[in-house]
Amino acid sequence: MTRIPEEQIEAIRSKTDIVDLIGEFVQLTKRGKNWFGLCPFHGESTPSFSVSEDKQLFHCFGCGASGNAITFIMDMENSPFTEAVIKLAERTGIEIDADVSSVSSEKPNNEFKHMVEAHTLAANFYSHLLLNTVEGEEALQYLEKRGFSRESIEKYRIGWSLNDYSALSDLLKRKRFELREMEQAGLCIMKDDGTGYFDRFRGRIMFPLCDDLGNVVAFSGRTLSSGKQEAKYLNSPETPIFEKGQLLYNFHNARLNVRKTGKVILFEGFMDTISADRAGVQNSVAVMGTSLSETHLIKLKRIAKEIIICCDGDDAGWEASKRFASMALKKGMEVRIALLPGRMDPDDYIAEYGEEAFREKIIANPHSYMSFIMSYAKRSKNLSYENDVLQYIHEVLEELASRSSPIERDLYIHQLSTETGITVEAIHQQFMKMVGKHVKQSKMNHGPDDSVKHTDPGPPKKKTGTERAERLLLSHLLNDGALYDRIRVNRQELFVRDEYAAIFVRLAGFYEEHGTPDFHRFAETLEDRNLRKIVLEAAMAEKDPEHAEEEIDDCIGHLDRYRVGLTIQEKMHESKEAEKQNDHTRALELAREIIQLRKSMSAL
Numbered sequence: 001m002t003r004i005p006e007e008q009i010e011a012i013r014s015k016t017d018i019v020d021l022i023g024e025f026v027q028l029t030k031r032g033k034n035w036f037g038l039c040p041f042h043g044e045s046t047p048s049f050s051v052s053e054d055k056q057l058f059h060c061f062g063c064g065a066s067g068n069a070i071t072f073i074m075d076m077e078n079s080p081f082t083e084a085v086i087k088l089a090e091r092t093g094i095e096i097d098a099d100v101s102s103v104s105s106e107k108p109n110n111e112f113k114h115m116v117e118a119h120t121l122a123a124n125f126y127s128h129l130l131l132n133t134v135e136g137e138e139a140l141q142y143l144e145k146r147g148f149s150r151e152s153i154e155k156y157r158i159g160w161s162l163n164d165y166s167a168l169s170d171l172l173k174r175k176r177f178e179l180r181e182m183e184q185a186g187l188c189i190m191k192d193d194g195t196g197y198f199d200r201f202r203g204r205i206m207f208p209l210c211d212d213l214g215n216v217v218a219f220s221g222r223t224l225s226s227g228k229q230e231a232k233y234l235n236s237p238e239t240p241i242f243e244k245g246q247l248l249y250n251f252h253n254a255r256l257n258v259r260k261t262g263k264v265i266l267f268e269g270f271m272d273t274i275s276a277d278r279a280g281v282q283n284s285v286a287v288m289g290t291s292l293s294e295t296h297l298i299k300l301k302r303i304a305k306e307i308i309i310c311c312d313g314d315d316a317g318w319e320a321s322k323r324f325a326s327m328a329l330k331k332g333m334e335v336r337i338a339l340l341p342g343r344m345d346p347d348d349y350i351a352e353y354g355e356e357a358f359r360e361k362i363i364a365n366p367h368s369y370m371s372f373i374m375s376y377a378k379r380s381k382n383l384s385y386e387n388d389v390l391q392y393i394h395e396v397l398e399e400l401a402s403r404s405s406p407i408e409r410d411l412y413i414h415q416l417s418t419e420t421g422i423t424v425e426a427i428h429q430q431f432m433k434m435v436g437k438h439v440k441q442s443k444m445n446h447g448p449d450d451s452v453k454h455t456d457p458g459p460p461k462k463k464t465g466t467e468r469a470e471r472l473l474l475s476h477l478l479n480d481g482a483l484y485d486r487i488r489v490n491r492q493e494l495f496v497r498d499e500y501a502a503i504f505v506r507l508a509g510f511y512e513e514h515g516t517p518d519f520h521r522f523a524e525t526l527e528d529r530n531l532r533k534i535v536l537e538a539a540m541a542e543k544d545p546e547h548a549e550e551e552i553d554d555c556i557g558h559l560d561r562y563r564v565g566l567t568i569q570e571k572m573h574e575s576k577e578a579e580k581q582n583d584h585t586r587a588l589e590l591a592r593e594i595i596q597l598r599k600s601m602s603a604l
Contacts, residue, residue: 004082004085004096006514006521008089008094008096009070009085009521009524010521011094012070012085012088012089012092012094013056013068013069013070013088013520014056015092015094016056016069016070016088016091016092017053018051018052018053018056018057018058018068018069018072019035019051019053021069021072021073021088021091022035022037022051022058022072023035023259024255024256024259025040025076025255025302025303026038026039026040026049026302026303027259027262027301027302027303027304027305028051029047033052033053033054034050034051034052034053035050035051035053036048036049036050036051037049037051037302038298038301038302039060039062039063039065040076040302041060041063041065041075041076042060042062042063042065043294043298044062045301045331045332048060048061048062049061049062049065055540056068056069057536057539057540058072059536059537059540064533064537065533066532066533066536066537066540067523067532067533067536068520068523068524068536069088070084070085070088070520070524071084071523071524071532071536073087073088074524074529074532075529075532077213080527081524081525081527112185112240112241114177114178114181114185115181115182115184115185115217115239115240115241116215116216116217116241117177118172118177118182118185118187119185119187119208119215119216119217119218119219119241120215120216121171121172121175121177122168122172122187122216122219123157123159123206123208123216123219125159125168125171126159126160126161126206126208126219127154127157127158127159128159129159129160129161129162130153130158130159130160130205130206131150131153131154135160135162136159136160138224139160139205139224140153140160142205142224143158143205146347147275147278147350147351148274148278149278152274152277152278155253155277156207156208156274157208157216158205158206158207158208159205159206159208160204160205160206161199161201161202161203161204161206161221162202162203163202163203164199164202165198165199165202166196166197166198166199167199167202168187168188168199168201169182169187169188169196169197169198169199172187172188179196179197182197183197184239184240185239185240185241186200186218186219186236186237186239186242187199187200187201187236188200200234200236201219201221201234203223203224204221204222204223204224204234205221205222205223205224206219206220206221207219207220207221207222207270207271209236209242209247209249209270209288210247210249210251210252211241211242211246211247211252212248212251212252212255212299213252214252214253215241217239217241217242217247218235218236218239218241218242218247219235219236220233220234220235220236220270220288221233221234221235235288244287244288244289244291244293245291245293245295245296246293246295246296247288248285248286248287248296248299248300249270249273249285249286249287249288250270250273250277250284250285250286251285251299253277253282254282254283254284254285255303257282257283258283258300258303258304259303259304260283261283262304262305262306263283263304263305263306263307263308264283264284264285264300264303264304264306264307264308265281265283265284265285265308265310265338265363266284266285266286266287266292266300266307266308266309266310266324267284267285267286267287267310267311267346268286268287268311268312268317268320269286269287269345270286270288271347272284272286272310272345272346272347273285273286275346275347275350276310276346276358276363278350278355279350279355279358279359280355280359281358281359281363284310285300292323292324292327294327294331297327297328297331297333298331300328300333301331301332301333304333305333305334306333306334306335306336307328307333307334307335307336308336308337308338308363308366309321309324309325309328309335309336309337309338310337310338310340310346310362310363310366311324311340312340312343312344312345313339313340313341313342313343313344313345314343317340317345318376318379321337321339321372321376322372322373322376325337325369325372329369329403335369336366336367336368336369337366337367337369337372338362338363338365338366338367339362339366339367339372339375340362346358346362349362369403370396370399370400370408370412373395373396373399374396374412374415374416377391377392377395377396378392378419383419383420389420389422392416392420393416393420393422393427393430394430396412396416397416397427397430397431397434398434400412400413400431400434401431401434401435401437409431413427413428413431465558466496466558466559466562467497469554469555469558469559469562470495470496470497470500470555470559471534471537471538471541472538472541472543472551472555473494473495473552473555473556473559474495474500474503474504474534474535474538475538475539475541475543476543476548476551476552476555477504477507478507478517478519478522478535478538478539479517479519479539479543480517480548481511481515481516481517483552484507484508484511485511487556488508493563494556494559495559496559496562496563496566499530499531499534500534502531503526503531503534503535506522506525506526506531507522510522510525519535519536519539522535523535523536523539561601564597564600564601565601567597568594568597568598568601571590571593571594571597572590572594574586574590575587575590575591575594578590
């Protein structure tokens with residue numbers, strides 16, 4: 001395989017701005033010299049993920065993840081080194097040898113790579129049928145009548161599946177895909193008699209569903225017929241590469257625009273996202289079905305400060321808006337709700353009022369959460385009736401009591417008074433009763449000594465002296481090739497933990513090949529993510545350059561004493577076992593060895 005020249009790797013790394021790169025995945029805020037955001041490698045609600053613009057490195061104080069631009073792509077996208085370098089080369093405009101690119105693209109690093117490859121083949125096949133065949137003309141005309149341009153069809157890779165039982169299955173078989181695996185991937189179904197397979201999707205407009213990296217992993221197929229004998233939409237089943245609770249439609253396209261605006265628009269369905277995109281709203285995503293998961297919200301919170309929820313104007317849409325908003329608030333996100341009139345969905349609204357009205361009146365003019373709650377509580381009530389008035393006030397105050405600020409409280413209590421004719425004083429008294437009830441209920445649920453539980457990991461475990469010594473010594477070795485040569489010649493054992501010993505061995509091979517220290521490049525050669533994390537954490541450790549030799553000697557001395565201490569513990573255990581077996585000769589011999597070890601330890 002053709003290798004990427006070292007100078008080209010260095011050029012790609014140095015030309016990549018790590019803040020811009022990571023900012024495409026994580027919403028970053030500058031504090032002092034560094035940038036901070038929510039770690040993309042573990043779930044957290046308080047930012048502990050730091051990006052250094054000066055050092056071009058990132059580090060998470062919560063989970064310990066560390067790295068540079070190349071290792072970030074390796075870890076974030078589970079890519080091998082060459083693939084990560086090629087991706088950054090494309091991003092920076094640096095040309096890579098064609099042989100390297102082609103070899104890399106032929107070897108996707110994915111446990112279920114055949115399933116992903118098959119979906120890519122299927123998407124291309126369906127797209128060709130829609131755009132270039134007589135069989136796809138009716139579907140293409142339907143889409144054009146619905147306002148789809150050729151550009152939009154190609155962007156979302158929309159296609160057409162033939163009304164044929166085995167068109168795709170036959171193609172997959174010709175391309176040497178195992179149809180049993182393709183059934184697990186959701187592309188075909190085994191016949192009842194077990195004699196073969198048939199296509200899952202037939203005679204439908206095909207909408208590919210992509211993962212966060214833009215790989216097609218599933219489909220949603222829409223029928224052209226208006227009959228009730230078959231479902232309007234047919235979706236892929238959940239498979240090893242597709243989970244509804246993990247996938248957000250259009251996430252890979254919207255991520256950059258979301259980061260730029262700090263806002264993400266959340267729709268109920270993928271057709272809403274496509275319609276919004278045609279109207280110039282390019283920072284939207286959609287859930288698959290009506291379920292919003294914790295995983296969805298974690299992804300969105302990493303890249304957006306504010307979420308604008310836009311569901312259909314029917315009863316189900318109102319309920320979905322309330323459910324989505326409540327979940328997002330619990331995750332600590334700023335939440336607004338864009339309301340559609342009547343029972344319209346976004347496509348209906350755009351068709352009737354136009355794209356500009358949708359952008360300016362709906363998306364750019366969302367309601368606050370409490371404003372939405374007041375509309376939600378009021379829509380099914382007649383305020384001419386006393387019971388409805390009391391119920392309306394009760395529902396709004398319940399929300400105010402659990403989450404409002406003092407300003408919100410005063411604002412909405414006055415609004416309630418205006419709408420219902422009840423005095424501000426009376427509503428305020430009722431509100432204070434509810435607040436007291438909430439406090440009492442909270443104490444009953446948690447107890448006086450309980451604290452609120454978070455999913456975040458606690459503060460990082462404090463490192464022991466031995467762990468600090470290993471990290472500091474490795475830091476010196478990573479930055480001083482001469483030190484490595486000197487220690488390797490004179491020492492058989494150095495590090496205590498297996499991970500550090502493994503890094504020490506790999507460092508030998510690196511120095512033999514490259515000659516000079518380069519912790520960035522060394523980390524990139526390590527396939528094991530945990531070893532990369534240890535290397536880059538050590539590389540960032542604070543050292544005292546004026547007293548380097550003393551530091552190194554102290555670290556080695558500490559590790560030697562620790563190793564001798566472990567040997568003493570083992571000998572003491574053996575001695576106790578010998579005494580239990582009445583082997584007094586062996587116990588005495590071990591006692592002498594322990595005394596000698598303790599003397600040697602004091603001399604270190």
